Amino acid sequence: MEEKLQYKINLTDKVPFHNNALFCVGTGRMNLALRKEYHDQLKKVQEDIHFSYIRGHGLLCDDMAVYHTYEEDGEMKVEYNFTYIDLVFDDYLSMGLKPFVELGFMPEALASGTQTVFYWKGNVTPPSDYKKWAELIKGLVHHLMDRYGREEVVTWPFEVWNEPNLPGFWKGADMEEYFHLYEVTANALKECDSRIRAGGPAICGVDDKRWLTCFLKHCSENKVPLDFVTRHAYAADAPDRDGHYEYQALREPKAFMDELRESRRIIDSFPEYEGMEMHITEFNTSYTPRNPIHDTNLNAAYTARLLSEMGDVCASYSYWTFGDVFEETGVAYTPFSGCFGLLANGMIPKPTYWAFSFFKNLKETAIARSEHFVMTMDEKRGICGIGWNPVEGNEDKDITLEFSLNLSNGDYMLVTKVVDENTCNPLRAWTKMGTPAYLNKEQLDLLLECARPKVDIKQIRVMDDATVFEIPLSSNGLCYFEIQQIYPKADRGFRPERIRGAI
Known part of the structure; x- marks a missing residue:
């Protein structure tokens, strides 16, 4: 099953979009x-x-060796190791x-109990002494300030x-x-x-x-x-x-x-x-x-x-x-x-x-957005966006995003980078290898080759200040796209039409 979704994009539009993905x-x-x-x-x-x-997790766990107790002159004392x-x-x-500092879990010597979580046994009980916990936090922060x-x-x-x-x-x-x-x-x-x-x-x-x-x-x-x-x-x-x-x-x-x-x-x-x-x-x-x-x-x-x-x-x-x-x-x-x-x-x-x-790679200003894509533009009117098509289950549902843009006349380059089940799927490649538990160098190199997006570049000529381009997305496909204006100027005697594969 395939569906075409059509969008008319006005380059002067602005839509809400806060890209905090890399924070x-x-x-x-x-x-x-x-x-x-x-x-x-x-x-x-x-x-x-x-x-x-x-x-x-685990900043204060025992495998970070931060919190220690020792006896001196009949008194139990605390020392830190950062x-x-x-x-x-x-x-x-x-x-x-x-x-982004997560304060936890509890050092064993400060814990009120023995309950732990995970294979590495992080202690998840409250401190036995909240005053000592506060001193640990202050000791940690003062050390960080001294160092950084x-x-x-x-x-x-x-x-x-x-x-x-x-x-x-x-x-x-x-x-x-x-x-x-x-x-x-x-x-x-x-x-x-x-x-x-x-x-x-x-x-x-x-x-x-x-x-x-x-x-x-x-x-x-x-x-x-x-x-x-x-x-x-x-x-x-x-x-x-x-x-x-x-x-x-x-x-x-x-x-x-x-x-x-x-x-x-x-x-x-x-x-x-x-x-x-x-x-x-x-x-x-x-x-x-x-x-x-x-x-x-x-x-x-x-x-x-x-x-x-x-x-x-x-x-x-x-x-x-x-x-x-x-x-x-x-x-x-x-x-x-x-x-x-x-x-x-x-x-x-x-x-x-x-x-x-x-x-x-997305720009600051979003000019269009839907449940299947976001499109952004920079101050030089360079356009880039991402489309996606998540499909859970066994039934395929391919879509094509069709964009109509009011670009000024000229030549443009359309770059697409596709990640889908057919072009960038190292899990499938590993499965077809027989799911080896311990990869040798040849197997690893092959998987790395199967784990890269498919890159394609097309040239578009815009006339009458408008163009239409399509982004096909197979089931579970993801595609990054860019449109940039170009100014072709061939070297003297370079004739792409005379070179097989150059066009």
Whole structure:
């Protein structure tokens, strides 16, 4: 089944569009940043896409070796070690990334219990001593200011904990206990510098309306510092487990966006918080790192649509995650394991990698937008846009976007970069290889070749100040396009019509 969608574009039009796709990206736990493969993946992402901030779990977990106790003269004392944090943050900053600091989880020596989460056992219990927790936060911030400068650190957002509305991430999902943790932490941050921005409650979509309302009410009534609101957003239903994998159906994009709009409405219902920044500090299609959807073209096309809309209500939306060096449920058995990353291990770009790469190239001014595309223009009337066609299920539904533009007369170059199931699908190539768990060099090189967009260039001659061009999108297709005016001037004697393949 194929459908043609026709759009008449006026270059003088302006439509609302806030492209915050590159503000922040997610990462596995902080300790993983000490590994070479992690560094290499992040370096490639930054070279090609270049996010501004990075957020991840485990900053204060024991594998970061921050919090230590010792006995001296019969008294238990505390000392801090920021060696690993320095190594990680130095590396981030060297690549143009600022930390979006998530404060958690609990050091074992400061924890009130033994409950942990994930393969790497992050402690998710409250502190046994809130005074010592506040001292740890202040000690951390003062160290960061000493190392990186006060004026730099005040540009880093500080988020308190992760998904406390889930009992797996915060003991008993105890709301009042989290509010106390947030209050103590936010006040400790402000003691270091009143300009430090503190936020929460970092909730996911479980009982989220009540949690957000109660959190804002608590902060309002108790004059608790709050500079921004955070939450998470995922688009998948309950999983169906099969071996190492979990399969889920996707919600309609509108349902995903409605959830965010409701959070925006709740925030704005408090006069003192109306218009306050809402940061989505995690988002993806599925919330499990075992869902193969993350490796697919469907994921890329679906995510592109979300990227075109989330800026309507969110100050940022952090894709979870940049790479597949990630171990919440253990170490992956294969290069395509369903993990969250934009890059598969082996430095293989997944289709969604290109969605972010494409959004990087969009211009400031949007001139047209629909559920299938966004089109932007620069001050020189250069046009670029992205089209997408997510199709869940087994039935194909191809579409063609037909654009009528009032371009001035002349010659133009139309550049398209296509990512779809037929042209840029490393998962399918790996499947046809026999799904090898451990890639040799030849296999890896072949997959890298299968993981690049198909690039095409056409020349268009505009007469009568108008032109029509088409962007075909197969099922789960994603296409970046550019139109630029050109001024052909051939070298003396160069005759393309006399050269096979030159036209």
